Amino acid sequence: MRTVKRLLLPTYLGLSLLYLFLPVLVVILFSFNDYQGRFNVRWQGFTIEHWLDPFRVEEIPQALGVSIVVAALSSGIATIIGTLIALALTRYRFRGRSATNVLLFFPMATPEVVLGSSLLGLFVAMGTGAGFLTLLLAHILFIISYAVATIRARIVGFDRHLEEAAMDLYANEWETFRKVTWPMILPGVFAAFLLGFALSLDDFVVSNFTAGTIQTYPLYVWGAARRGIPAQVNVWGTVIFVVTVTVMLLFLWGQRRRQQRLGLA
Amino acid sequence: MTAGVAAPPVLSPDGTERAARRRRRVPYLLLAPGLVFLLVLYVVPLIALFRTGLQSGNLVSGYEFTWEWGNFLQVFTTYRPQLLRSLLYSVSATVVTLLLGYPLAYAIAFRTGRWKNLFLVLLLVPFLIPFLLRTLAWRTILADQGLVVEAMKAIGLLPEQGGRLLATGWAVLAGLVYSFLPFMVLPIYVALEKIDRSLLEAAGDLYSKPSTAFWKVTWPLSLPGVISGTLLTAIPAAGDYISVQLLGNPQETMMGNVIENKFLSVIDYPAAAAISITLMLAIVIAVIFYVRSVGTEELVA
Numbered sequence: 001m002r003t004v005k006r007l008l009l010p011t012y013l014g015l016s017l018l019y020l021f022l023p024v025l026v027v028i029l030f031s032f033n034d035y036q037g038r039f040n041v042r043w044q045g046f047t048i049e050h051w052l053d054p055f056r057v058e059e060i061p062q063a064l065g066v067s068i069v070v071a072a073l074s075s076g077i078a079t080i081i082g083t084l085i086a087l088a089l090t091r092y093r094f095r096g097r098s099a100t101n102v103l104l105f106f107p108m109a110t111p112e113v114v115l116g117s118s119l120l121g122l123f124v125a126m127g128t129g130a131g132f133l134t135l136l137l138a139h140i141l142f143i144i145s146y147a148v149a150t151i152r153a154r155i156v157g158f159d160r161h162l163e164e165a166a167m168d169l170y171a172n173e174w175e176t177f178r179k180v181t182w183p184m185i186l187p188g189v190f191a192a193f194l195l196g197f198a199l200s201l202d203d204f205v206v207s208n209f210t211a212g213t214i215q216t217y218p219l220y221v222w223g224a225a226r227r228g229i230p231a232q233v234n235v236w237g238t239v240i241f242v243v244t245v246t247v248m249l250l251f252l253w254g255q256r257r258r259q260q261r262l263g264l265a
Numbered sequence: 266m267t268a269g270v271a272a273p274p275v276l277s278p279d280g281t282e283r284a285a286r287r288r289r290r291v292p293y294l295l296l297a298p299g300l301v302f303l304l305v306l307y308v309v310p311l312i313a314l315f316r317t318g319l320q321s322g323n324l325v326s327g328y329e330f331t332w333e334w335g336n337f338l339q340v341f342t343t344y345r346p347q348l349l350r351s352l353l354y355s356v357s358a359t360v361v362t363l364l365l366g367y368p369l370a371y372a373i374a375f376r377t378g379r380w381k382n383l384f385l386v387l388l389l390v391p392f393l394i395p396f397l398l399r400t401l402a403w404r405t406i407l408a409d410q411g412l413v414v415e416a417m418k419a420i421g422l423l424p425e426q427g428g429r430l431l432a433t434g435w436a437v438l439a440g441l442v443y444s445f446l447p448f449m450v451l452p453i454y455v456a457l458e459k460i461d462r463s464l465l466e467a468a469g470d471l472y473s474k475p476s477t478a479f480w481k482v483t484w485p486l487s488l489p490g491v492i493s494g495t496l497l498t499a500i501p502a503a504g505d506y507i508s509v510q511l512l513g514n515p516q517e518t519m520m521g522n523v524i525e526n527k528f529l530s531v532i533d534y535p536a537a538a539a540i541s542i543t544l545m546l547a548i549v550i551a552v553i554f555y556v557r558s559v560g561t562e563e564l565v566a
Contacts, residue, residue: 009372013384016369020391023402023443027394030405041405081302084295092292100296107307109496109552111504113521114541117528118310121317121538141306144299202396204507209528221397225511229401237398244393252386 024241031234038228050231054239057232063220064236067201070132070216074139075147075196081140082147083189087181089148090155108145115142116209123210130212138210139203143196150195154188187255194251198244311545318539324532336539344523344540351520351544354434355503358441362498363491365442366449370490371483373450374457385454388447396444400511403440407431407512432514440508445501449494456490457483500548520544 033040034047055061089100107115116138123134162184166176204218211219217240221233321333340348373384391399407413407430414430417423423430430436460483468478506521518526520540527537 009368009376012368013372013376016365017387019443020388020446022406023399024391024394026402026405027398030402041408081299085299088292088295092295094289094292100300103300103303103308105552107303109500109548110307111501111521111544111548113504113506113524114311114314114545115307117524117537117541118314119306120528121314121534122306122310124534125313137306141302144302148299198393204397208525218395218397221395221401225397225401233398237395241394245390248386248390248393252382 027234027241028238031231031238033231033234035231040229040231040234050235054232054235057230059215059220060217060230060232060236063215064217064240066214067217070136070139071197071200074136074200075143075193078140078143078147078196079151079189079193082144082192083151083185085144085148086151086155086185086188090152104145104148107142108149112142112203112205113209116206119206120209130210132214135207135211135214135216138206139200142203142206143199146199147192147196150192151185151188154185154191158184187258190251194247201240201244311542314538315542317534318542320535320538322535328535333535336535337543339536340540340543344520347518347520347523348543350517351503354437354441354505354519355499358438358445358502359495359499361438361442362445362449363495366446366494367453367487367491369446370450370453370457374454388450392447397507397511399443400440400507403436403443404431404511407436407439431512434513434517436512437508440512441502441505444505444508445498448497448501452493452497453487453490456487456493460486496551500551503547504544 029043030040031050032046032048033043034045034049035042036044050056085100085104088094089097119134119138119141120130123130128134162180163176166180167173171179202218203216204222207216207219208222215223217236221229224230224233316330317328318336319330319332319334320328321331321335322328369388373381373388377384394402405411409429409431414423414428417430418425418428430439464482464486465478468482469475473481503519504521506519506525509515509517509519509522524537524540524544527533527540
């Protein structure tokens with residue numbers, strides 16, 4: 001009885017991981033499916049044909065290119081804005097601080113369909129229509145709050161006395177920021193950029209409302225879902241997966257080394 | 266926390282005052298770009314959306330602002346099935362995700378020892394596969410004559426004749442639970458991780474059974490995480506329309522489907538706006554309740 005009890009949680013943990021990875025395995029597996037017809041939904045045999053010809057459906061790499069550009073720009077801008085906000089919220093006490101917290105929380109708590117529709121309403125009312133710029137602005141908007149949360153967690157975590165020590169040694173505020181604060185929060189800023197990049201790359205709902213005729217990778221997948229998804233979608237999905245996992249692991253590994261070097265771990 | 270980074274070097278009484286005044290402006294300067302952005306692209310559009318919800322007319326002759334509260338009334342009459350279904354899916358997805366997620370967060374926080382970070386990474390990695398592909402993968406997994414359906418038929422959970430998961434509410438629920446599991450697990454994990462382990466030892470020293478220690482110590486201390494997790498699941502689940510579209514029955518739609526359809530296909534802006542705003546107001550009420558119980562610092566952090 002006792003062993004059963006002790007094995008209960010680890011078993012549960014294992015089953016949960018299996019459950020979490022099941023769709024991942026399906027996506028990867030079906031990039032090797034030798035299917036007939038338009039619908040790649042039933043396993044029919046193994047082939048590497050789709051991997052040898054990833055550019056056969058030109059729309060996919062094109063859409064992915066748009067997604068990457070939008071993700072890099074929107075996450076970059078949102079991270080800069082978010083860093084400034086995070087610094088203000090953690091380093092200063094000022095009137096309107098609670099209100100700012102609430103204002104930052106709401107975009108995260110707003111369902112994407114509401115966010116997207118309200119933005120489309122604005123763009124229609126302003127007569128700008130929807131396109132690359134509106135898509136970019138919409139992505140920046142929904143990334144900002146996540147960027148602030150990530151960077152602020154990092155700032156709260158480090159020792160304030162280091163900044164005070166720098167000031168005591170006659171560094172002015174700018175020097176203190178550049179030589180002490182910035183290097184300390186840099187991993188948080190970088191993490192925020194990566195998170196924002198991933199959120200933007202994967203966004204469908206907000207993009208569906210604000211992209212106009214611009215096609216991102218998720219928008220292409222959505223459109224293709226009705227007429228049958230070519231296996232190249234799975235090929236590129238697998239590529240995105242492998243690349244993002246690698247970047248995430250490299251980042252974590254770099255963090256660990258940094259901490260070890262600083263003697264924090 | 267005190268104001269500013271540290272006391273400014275004292276020059277003259279006059280200079281100090283000017284420096285202090287300048288310092289008071291710093292946080293506002295730092296906030297300015299972000300606040301302008303959020304005001305123009307978040308607050309203004311929501312107010313405009315509310316206004317749109319009070320318009321009447323049609324696509325051909327144009328819409329006019331007429332205080333048409335009927336649009337909002339419609340949400341509770343014409344779209345009552347969608348409203349109730351969104352509520353039902355949201356609540357049941359949240360309950361199931363909590364039941365699955367809490368033990369998972371608990372196992373990672375208390376049972377993985379030095380491998381903790383590895384398990385956290387493993388929890389997040391599956392979500393790096395594009396979202397739509399993940400949901401479409403569930404379509405393959407839950408397909409008629411698929412492994413899951415056949416297995417459930419074999420043990421009698423589904424009827425042999427015509428038993429299916431795809432295009433039913435169960436598939437929608439499965440999709441929602443899967444999508445939001447990490448949003449439930451992570452906040453609970455963070456809350457559990459913060460618990461001072463000596464409290465649990467103390468409970469043990471005072472002869473409390475492990476189950477008593479859990480309900481008297483661990484559970485109450487993990488509540489902030491549970492509240493965050495349930496909000497982060499219930500809110501997006503209420504607005505979801507992808508799971509229904511890809512996994513569910515196209516006849517049994519949610520509020521999100523109506524909004525999308527009215528906005529992008531039918532072009533009936535007032536109706537879509539009224540539904541959006543109603544959804545948003547329900548969330549505002551939930552969040553106010555939440556702020557009352559934990560405070561604003563916890564919101565973003």
